[in-house]
Structure formats: C-alpha cells, structure tokens
Amino acid sequence: MAVTELTHLETSFLHTQLSFKTTRLFNTRCQVLGRPRNANKVLCSVSTNQVPSTITPQQTDSSKSKRDCYGVFCLTYDLEAEEKTKSWKSLINVAVSGAAGMISNHLLFKLASGEVFGQDQPIALKLLGSERSFQALEGVAMELEDSLYPLLREVSISIDPYEVFQDAEWALLIGARPRGPGMERADLLDINGQIFAEQGKALNVVASRNVKVLVVGNPCNTNALICMKNAPNIPAKNFHALTRLDENRAKCQLALKAGVFYDKVSNVTIWGNHSTTQVPDFLNARINGFPVKDVINDAKWLEEEFTQKVQTRGGALIKKWGRSSAASTAVSIVDSIRSLVTPTPNGDWFSTGVYTNGNTYGIAEDIVFSMPCRSDGDGDYELAKDVIIDDFLRARIKKSEAELLAEKRCVAHLTGEGNAFCDLPEDTMLPGEQ
Numbered sequence: 001m002a003v004t005e006l007t008h009l010e011t012s013f014l015h016t017q018l019s020f021k022t023t024r025l026f027n028t029r030c031q032v033l034g035r036p037r038n039a040n041k042v043l044c045s046v047s048t049n050q051v052p053s054t055i056t057p058q059q060t061d062s063s064k065s066k067r068d069c070y071g072v073f074c075l076t077y078d079l080e081a082e083e084k085t086k087s088w089k090s091l092i093n094v095a096v097s098g099a100a101g102m103i104s105n106h107l108l109f110k111l112a113s114g115e116v117f118g119q120d121q122p123i124a125l126k127l128l129g130s131e132r133s134f135q136a137l138e139g140v141a142m143e144l145e146d147s148l149y150p151l152l153r154e155v156s157i158s159i160d161p162y163e164v165f166q167d168a169e170w171a172l173l174i175g176a177r178p179r180g181p182g183m184e185r186a187d188l189l190d191i192n193g194q195i196f197a198e199q200g201k202a203l204n205v206v207a208s209r210n211v212k213v214l215v216v217g218n219p220c221n222t223n224a225l226i227c228m229k230n231a232p233n234i235p236a237k238n239f240h241a242l243t244r245l246d247e248n249r250a251k252c253q254l255a256l257k258a259g260v261f262y263d264k265v266s267n268v269t270i271w272g273n274h275s276t277t278q279v280p281d282f283l284n285a286r287i288n289g290f291p292v293k294d295v296i297n298d299a300k301w302l303e304e305e306f307t308q309k310v311q312t313r314g315g316a317l318i319k320k321w322g323r324s325s326a327a328s329t330a331v332s333i334v335d336s337i338r339s340l341v342t343p344t345p346n347g348d349w350f351s352t353g354v355y356t357n358g359n360t361y362g363i364a365e366d367i368v369f370s371m372p373c374r375s376d377g378d379g380d381y382e383l384a385k386d387v388i389i390d391d392f393l394r395a396r397i398k399k400s401e402a403e404l405l406a407e408k409r410c411v412a413h414l415t416g417e418g419n420a421f422c423d424l425p426e427d428t429m430l431p432g433e434q
Contacts, residue, residue, distance in 0.1 A: 070141040073155040091122045091153055093208070095168035097161070097199065098175025098217065099127035100136040102323070106330035107172070108140065112149040116334050117341060124154035128164040128175065161202035168207045172333060173199060173227065176217025186410050186422040189219060193414045196223040200230030209233065212379055214336060216242045216329070220274050221353050222407040224368045228355065229415040237380070241353025243278070243370040244339070245325070245332035246270040249313045250280040253306055254287065258295050264288050269372040269387075270310075270351040272400025273407075278370070279396040280310040284388055303392070343377040349384040350374075359383060363397065367404045399425075 094111060096104055104127075110116055111123060125144070129137035137157045144155055158164050165171060176192045179185070196215065203211060211234060215224035224241040228234075251265045258264075267286045271279035282302045285292040296302060309316075317325050339350040349372040357365045360383060372384035389397070402425055408415070410422040 070138070070145075070155045070157055072145050073141075073153070089118075089121050091124055092117060092170070093124045093126060093166075093168050094170045094172065095126040095128065095164050095207075096172045096174060097128040097164070098173075099157070100129045100133040100140055101174060102326035103174050103216065103329050103333075105140070106327045107174075107333055108144065109147060109149075110330065110334050112144060112147065112152040114149075114151045116337050119151070122151050122153045124156070125152065126156045126164045126166070126168060127158075128161055129157065129159055130175070131159050134159060161199050162206055165199075165202045165211075166206045168203070168211050170337070171199075171203060171207060171211055171213045172216065173213065173223075174216040174333075176223065178218075185219070185424060189222060189407055189410045189422075190414075190420075192217060192219070192223055193226045193411045196227040197230045197414045200227035203227070204231035204233050207231075207234065210235070210238065210379075212238050212240070212340065214240045214242060214333065215353075216333060218274065219407065221368045221370070221404055222411060224353060225355075225408065226411055226414050228368070229417075236355045236357065239355060239368065240336065241274060241368050241370065242329075242333060242336055243270045243274050243351050243353050244336040245329055246274065246278055246280070246310060246370075247351040248328070248332055248335065250285075250306075250310045253309050254282070254285060254292060254296070257298075257301065257306070258287050258292075260287060266345075266348045267372075268351070269349070269384075270370045271393075271397050272370055273404050274353065274370070275400075275403065276311045277400040277403045278311060279393065279400055280307055281372075281393060282306060283390060283393050284372070307396075339373075340375050340379050340381060341377055342375070344374040348374075352381070354381070360385075361387065361389060361397075362394075364401050364405060367401070367408055369401065369404060 096108065096111075098104055099108065108125060108127075111125060114121065117123060127137055127140065134157075141155050141157055144152060156164065173196065176195060177188070179188045196217070203213065213224070213227060213231075213234070215227060217223055220241040220243075224239050228236050228239040231239075247268050247270050250268050250270065251262055254265050254268070255262045265285065265287055266289075267284050269281040269284060271281055282292045282296075287295040293299070293302070314325055336350075336352060339352070344350065351370050352373055353368045353370040354373065356363050356367050356369045356371075359365070359369075359371065361371065363369050363371070372387055373381040374384050375381045406422070406424045410420055410424065412418050413420040
C-alpha cells in the first residue's frame with residue numbers, strides 16, 4: 001500500500017497560528033495499514049531526514065508507540081510548558097463513535113472550529129467507525145484536513161474502541177443501528193446494547209478517569225445505562241443521554257405559540273425517556289420570566305397538542321425531508337456539551353438524561369432519566385431545585401419511568417444483573433421512527 005509523505009508547514013505560519021516563540025515540527029509519514037488482529041487503523045512513523053535546521057526533531061522513545069493519526073495531522077507540535085501562553089489551553093481529547101455518519105458530518109466541524117469548547121481550546125478528534133465505514137471515515141478526515149482549522153491538532157481514525165477511547169476526556173457515542181422494518185423494540189435494545197456494553201468496557205480500561213460520556217445512539221437512555229454499568233471505574237454521574245434536541249423542539253413550539261423569539265423561553269424540561277413517552281414540561285417553563293400557563297392561556301393545547309408535537313417532531317421531519325434530523329441533532333449535541341462547560345444562567349436549567357440515584361423528584365433509582373440540571377461550567381452538574389411537579393405531570397413521568405424500568409429488565413444480561421426479561425408496557429416509538 002502507498003505511503004504518503006507530508007511536506008513541512010512554514011515556520012512563520014506556525015508562529016502566527018500558535019503565538020509561540022519556538023515550535024518543533026516533525027516530518028512524519030502516514031501509512032494505512034491492513035487489519036492487524038481485528039482493526040483497520042492509520043499509523044504514522046517519525047522521519048528525521050530533511051528536517052530544516054531551524055526546527056529541532058523530537059527525541060522519540062522507541063519503547064512507546066506513536067499515536068495513530070491521519071494525513072497532515074501526523075505533523076506533531078511539541079510545546080514545552082514554558083513556551084505556552086496564558087491564553088492557550090492543553091489539548092483536549094474528544095472521541096466520537098459513528099464518526100462517518102450524517103450526525104457526525106455536521107458535528108465534527110463544529111467541534112474543530114472552536115464553537116463547542118472555545119476559541120482558545122486546541123482539540124484532538126479520535127474517530128471510531130466500522131469496518132464497512134472505514135473508507136468513508138478516511139474521507140471525513142480528509143475534509144477535516146482541508147478545512148484548515150487552527151485549533152484541530154490531531155485526527156485519529158480506527159474501528160477499535162480501545163484505540164479511539166485512549167485518554168479520551170469526552171466520548172460522544174453516536175453510532176448505533178437504527179430500528180429496521182419489523183424489528184421489535186426489544187430486539188433493538190439487545191443489538192445496540194451489545195455495542196454500548198463493549199464501548200463501556202473500552203472506556204473503563206483506557207479513557208480518562210473523569211471522561212464525560214454523552215450517548216446519542218438509540219435507545220439512548222438505556223444504552224447510557226448499559227455503557228455506565230460496564231464502566232465501573234468511571235463515575236456514574238459522568239454519563240448522559242441526549243435529550244437536548246427534545247428540549248430545543250419544545251422551546252420552539254412554545255415560542256411559536258406565544259409569538260416570541262426562542263431566547264425568551266427558559267426552564268424547559270424534558271422528563272424521562274427519549275421515546276414517545278417523554279414528557280415536555282410546560283408547568284415549570286417560563287416565557288419572558290412568566291409561567292408559560294400565564295402567557296399561553298390554552299390548557300388543551302398545552303396538555304395535548306404541544307406534547308404530541310414534541311414527541312413526534314422527528315417523524316414529522318422525516319416525512320417532509322425524507323431523512324432524519326442529523327443537523328439539528330448535531331446542534332443539540334453542541335448545546336448539551338456547552339451546557340456542561342458554560343455556567344447555567346441564574347434561575348434557568350437544561351435537560352439531560354442522567355443517573356437517577358439520589359434524585360429528589362421521587363423517580364425510581366438505577367435508571368438514566370432526563371431531568372432538569374444546572375452546571376457551574378466545570379463539566380459537572382447538579383439537579384435543579386424549586387421544581388414543581390403536580391399530579392398531571394407526575395402521572396406522565398411515571399409512564400416514562402415504567403418504560404425505562406422495563407427496558408432495564410430487557411438488558412439485564414448486558415448490565416450484569418442476571419437474565420433478561422422483556423415485558424415492555426407497549427412498543428413505543430423513538431422520535432424519528434415511522
């Protein structure tokens with residue numbers, strides 16, 4: 001197979017982009033290897049020949065293998081601590097599964113641009129695909145190369161989660177099998193559950209001990225639970241299931257009904273499962289600081305049409321667009337991450353699926369349930385206080401809770417809790433399914 005030799009970047013370009021007095025640049029060769037054991041991967045080897053005299057080659061330790069990388073990202077920048085400016089942060093490792101899919105095609109460029117973690121935060125993207133999608137994954141890496149993002153310092157691609165999750169500080173788990181025609185929800189839980197069990201085991205072994213894990217692949221709540229149970233060395237609080245798209249959809253509907261812009265809507269909660277049992281909460285939501293029920297004087301619309309629109313928005317979009325909501329899902333992933341790395345505005349909160357142990361809302365423990373949360377911007381969160389739950393809201397929450405408890409029994413064999421037993425209350429749809 002061909003070896004691609006990379007040219008050197010101009011020293012002046014490096015000084016402009018990095019604002020450092022000295023930068024050491026290494027000329028490397030990247031090589032697409034075959035499948036050692038069970039994985040396709042891209043490896044790079046360091047070459048010290050033809051290195052400009054103004055640049056000092058790195059002294060490599062032959063006992064340590066160099067990280068996999070792709071193309072121009074094999075050019076490595078070794079920055080000594082005393083050379084760093086106060087405005088430049090340490091590299092952050094972000095792993096993304098399903099990296100060749102449509103959601104990732106929108107998301108990766110937002111991550112690389114600085115939109116998510118900030119304009120002074122260099123990033124390494126570690127991309128996980130499948131054997132079937134590996135060539136497409138190379139194409140994604142090529143597009144990232146061609147986009148010239150100064151903050152994007154490294155791109156790694158592989159089909160082995162143990163390689164991709166190495167030292168990951170954020171793991172965005174997008175890849176999952178969609179439910180096909182005639183497939184029961186219980187079958188989907190088992191098929192995708194096995195994927196997330198394996199990924200949880202890999203995270204447990206090689207990821208940062210404080211890695212933040214956001215599960216997007218459906219059924220995301222129970223997949224997050226499976227992943228968490230297979231990663232006992234990572235705090236359970238670090239696992240999230242994506243329900244931010246549902247929150248964004250709820251805000252949109254409330255804003256349209258009230259005739260205001262989206263930023264006037266706050267304190268919107270999605271309770272429960274990312275399915276059609278989810279509960280968009282209008283009781284605690286506010287518009288211009290006032291309770292929604294005081295602004296929208298239409299109880300029937302709130303209790304029926306509003307809830308149904310949010311629950312079925314994904315399917316309605318597919319009918320119009322002919323494909324699922326990849327772009328808005330990517331936006332909601334960005335929103336979800338930013339809610340954890342940016343302090344929550346006073347009095348507001350955001351929705352995310354989190355582990356229920358210790359919750360104050362009376363929700364059953366040991367499941368992943370979407371609830372209202374707040375953050376100080378350090379990647380952690382706390383459950384929101386001063387939340388009202390009336391009988392109407394409680395009854396709907398209980399229905400979603402029952403579904404998640406049933407899903408948990410369906411995947412007991414994947415969480416180490418014995419034999420699986422499926423007694424789902426009904427075969428509810430996922431948002432976006434037909």
